[in-house]
Structure formats: structure tokens, C-alpha cells
Amino acid sequence: MYKINELPTPCFVIDEGKLEENLKILHQVEERTGAKILLAQKCFSCFSEYPLIGKYISGTTASGLYEARLGKEEMGLENHVYSPAYRPQDMEELAQICDHIIFNSEKQLRTYLPVLKASGTAKAGLRINPECSTQEGHAIYDPCAPGSRMGIRACDFTDELADLVDGLHFHTLCEQNSDDLETTLRAVEEKFGKWLFKMNWLNMGGGHHITREDYDIERLISCINHMKETYGLQIYLEPGEAVALNAGYNVTEVLDIVENNGKILILDTSAACHMPDVLEMPYRPPLKGSGLPGEKPYTYRLSCNTCLAGDVIGEYSFDSQIRIGDRLYFEDMAIYSMVKTNTFNGIPLPSIAVMDKAGNCRMIKEFGYEDFKNRLS
Numbered sequence: 459m460y461k462i463n464e465l466p467t468p469c470f471v472i473d474e475g476k477l478e479e480n481l482k483i484l485h486q487v488e489e490r491t492g493a494k495i496l497l498a499q500k501c502f503s504c505f506s507e508y509p510l511i512g513k514y515i516s517g518t519t520a521s522g523l524y525e526a527r528l529g530k531e532e533m534g535l536e537n538h539v540y541s542p543a544y545r546p547q548d549m550e551e552l553a554q555i556c557d558h559i560i561f562n563s564e565k566q567l568r569t570y571l572p573v574l575k576a577s578g579t580a581k582a583g584l585r586i587n588p589e590c591s592t593q594e595g596h597a598i599y600d601p602c603a604p605g606s607r608m609g610i611r612a613c614d615f616t617d618e619l620a621d622l623v624d625g626l627h628f629h630t631l632c633e634q635n636s637d638d639l640e641t642t643l644r645a646v647e648e649k650f651g652k653w654l655f656k657m658n659w660l661n662m663g664g665g666h667h668i669t670r671e672d673y674d675i676e677r678l679i680s681c682i683n684h685m686k687e688t689y690g691l692q693i694y695l696e697p698g699e700a701v702a703l704n705a706g707y708n709v710t711e712v713l714d715i716v717e718n719n720g721k722i723l724i725l726d727t728s729a730a731c732h733m734p735d736v737l738e739m740p741y742r743p744p745l746k747g748s749g750l751p752g753e754k755p756y757t758y759r760l761s762c763n764t765c766l767a768g769d770v771i772g773e774y775s776f777d778s779q780i781r782i783g784d785r786l787y788f789e790d791m792a793i794y795s796m797v798k799t800n801t802f803n804g805i806p807l808p809s810i811a812v813m814d815k816a817g818n819c820r821m822i823k824e825f826g827y828e829d830f831k832n833r834l835s
């Protein structure tokens with residue numbers, strides 16, 4: 459047992475109390491609408507929490523065979539999969555362990571439908587592209603952008619295709635509120651409405667920021683009910699972020715402080731290795747007790763112990779001077795963090811701990827030199 463300030467660093471800490479708060483909100487959406495909510499494992503795959511998650515929501519969704527296996531083994535509830543293209547050698551096992559298999563193209567569907575039929579239970583779905591962009595900020599997360607490979611456009615959809623599948627799937631949102639879902643649904647209805655009447659289910663993907671403070675849950679509920687009642691559909695949602703939003707930390711220690719047009723902290727965690735979305739998205743992760751540059755008396759640039767010059771997290775200010783050996787706590791670090799770590803530059807992987815509601819932490823995973831070596835040859 460550790461307190462959070464005693465954990466060896468770097469360390470991800472999963473906040474179980476916060477996770478459960480999120481799950482209660484999602485559970486209420488299920489209860490009030492009959493929609494089923496699945497964890498998108500791409501965002502958060504901490505399977506030691508799957509028994510807890512499975513108490514509140516209906517199952518898991520996967521991006522391929524490995525995530526599908528993990529969901530089946532560790533949660534064992536409804537298990538779905540979508541991939542832009544499946545590999546032939548994975549299909550038989552997917553058909554055994556998944557309830558829904560969602561295809562991205564007519565060719566993929568027709569190629570693998572016989573495997574699904576032979577397996578017995580897995581239902582086929584198709585991903586559609588409603589060609590309705592509702593986000594400006596993050597072009598790399600916009601599957602409706604021109605030239606997108608994600609989903610079939612209405613101009614390529616046919617009655618014959620509709621007869622081959624059990625349901626449709628779209629995923630177009632990213633960290634968005636239910637007003638953007640409403641806009642998207644108008645496009646989906648306008649372009650695919652006549653085929654929706656033939657379907658058993660509609661999967662509305664992820665990107666619904668349901669557990670964020672300002673999220674309009676009532677509007678989400680009316681969207682779900684509208685689709686359910688108009689077309690007689692079972693509705694699915696597959697959020698990743700909303701499940702584990704604000705439910706984790708990355709605890710790091712200051713290794714050195716150098717000077718170049720201001721003070722620079724060198725931390726024992728890395729944006730490139732441990733928080734790659736900071737560079738990829740990019741964004742400035744929240745840091746406990748800090749302010750914007752200049753907001754508090756002491757401003758520092760936070761950087762990392764890799765050899766990548768651009769491995770810089772951002773500028774933050776503090777109430778007091780930072781010293782070598784101090785600990786910093788990055789917040790909202792459960793999502794798209796542990797699933798994305800790498801050992802670039804031979805940087806150690808952060809260990810993983812779980813904090814219970816009383817604030818006691820237990821270490822659930824530690825990594826070492828072997829984890830670095832085993833991925834190479």
C-alpha cells in the first residue's frame with residue numbers, strides 16, 4: 459500500500475472512485491433509454507478494472523483481434539469489433555468471440571460473410587460515413603473529412619447491401635457534446651434513413667463526452683429515443699474517453715532544472731513515450747496545482763528525459779519554486795495514455811497503480827529492462 463506521493467515514478471495511477479462515478483452516469487443512460495454502452499478499449503484497456511466496468515455497462519468494443527480477445531477474456535460481456543480491414547487469419551477467431559463484426563467496405567463484408575455464417579452467432583454490420591463534419595479542432599480525428607477511408611458513403615450504399623447486414627455503425631465525434639450528435643443524426647437520417655428501417659441496431663460510435671461536466675445528457679437521451687422509436691432500433695454507444703475521463707494521473711519527478719530563456723524542468727516521464735497525444739493531438743495536459751505561464755509567480759517549461767528536442771509538454775506556472783526531486787501530477791491520464799506508451803529511447807515504461815476511494819494506492823504492474831528488450835531483436 460502506498461499513498462500517491464510515495465509511489466515510485468514515473469507511474470500511472472487509476473482513480474477508481476472517479477472511474478466509478480463515470481460508470482454510474484453511463485449506467486443511468488442505459489437504464490433510461492435501453493441503449494447499450496460498450497467500452498472502446500482503444501482508449502482504455504486496463505483490464506484489472508474490467509470487472510468493475512462490467513457491473514455498470516454492457517460490454518466492450520475492439521479494433522481488432524487482440525482487443526477483442528482481451529474484452530472476451532477479461533469482461534466477458536457483449537463484445538464488438540470494427541476494423542478498417544480485417545486480416546484473413548484473424549476472421550475465424552473473431553467470428554467466435556464477437557457478437558457484432560462491423561465492416562468498413564462492401565468488399566470486406568462480402569469476403570468474410572461466409573465465415574460469419576459458418577460461425578453461427580456473430581452479426582454483421584457496416585460502417586457508414588454520413589459526410590457530416592461537426593468538429594474543427596482536430597482534423598486527424600475527423601472520419602468525415604474529404605478523402606476519408608472510414609465508412610461507406612450514401613452514394614455507394616445500396617438496397618442489396620442493406621439486406622446483407624444486421625445493423626449500421628457510424629463514428630464521427632471526438633470529445634463532443636450531444637448537440638453535435640443531433641446534427642450528425644440529421645445527416646444519418648437524411649442519407650441512410652430508408653435503410654435504417656431494415657436494421658436491427660444502430661451503433662453511434664464513440665466521442666460522446668457524456669461524463670464531462672457540461673455534457674447535455676437530456677439531449678443525448680432524446681436523440682437515442684428518437685432513433686429507437688422512429689426506426690425500431692437497438693442503440694449502441696461505444697465511448698472510450700467518457701468511461702475513464704479524469705480518472706487517472708501520471709506521477710513524475712523532476713530530475714534536473716536547466717536554463718535557456720527561462721527555467722526548464724526535465725522530468726522522468728516523456729510526452730513522446732508516455733503521453734504521445736500531447737504531441738500528436740496536440741494538447742496541454744492538466745497539471746495539479748499549476749497555472750498558465752505567468753499566472754502564478756514561478757513559470758517553467760516542462761520537458762522530458764528523452765533525446766528528442768521537441769519532447770516538451772508545455773509551460774506551466776506554480777505558487778512556489780520547483781526543486782529537483784519534487785513530484786508533479788499530470789491529470790486526466792487514464793485515457794489514450796497507457797494504451798499508447800512505447801519504449802522509444804529506452805525510456806522506462808511508467809508502472810501502473812490503482813487508487814481506491816480512500817486514497818490508498820496499490821501497484822498492479824511494474825515494467826523493467828526486459829519489457830524494452832523483448833520488443834526488439
Ligand SMILES: *Cc1c(COP(=O)(O)O)cnc(C)c1O
Nearest residue numbers: 498501629663664665697698699
Ligand atoms: C476511437 C473510437 C471509439 C472511442 O472514441 P472516444 O473518443 O474515446 O470516445 C469508438 N468507436 C470507434 C470506431 C473508434 O474508432
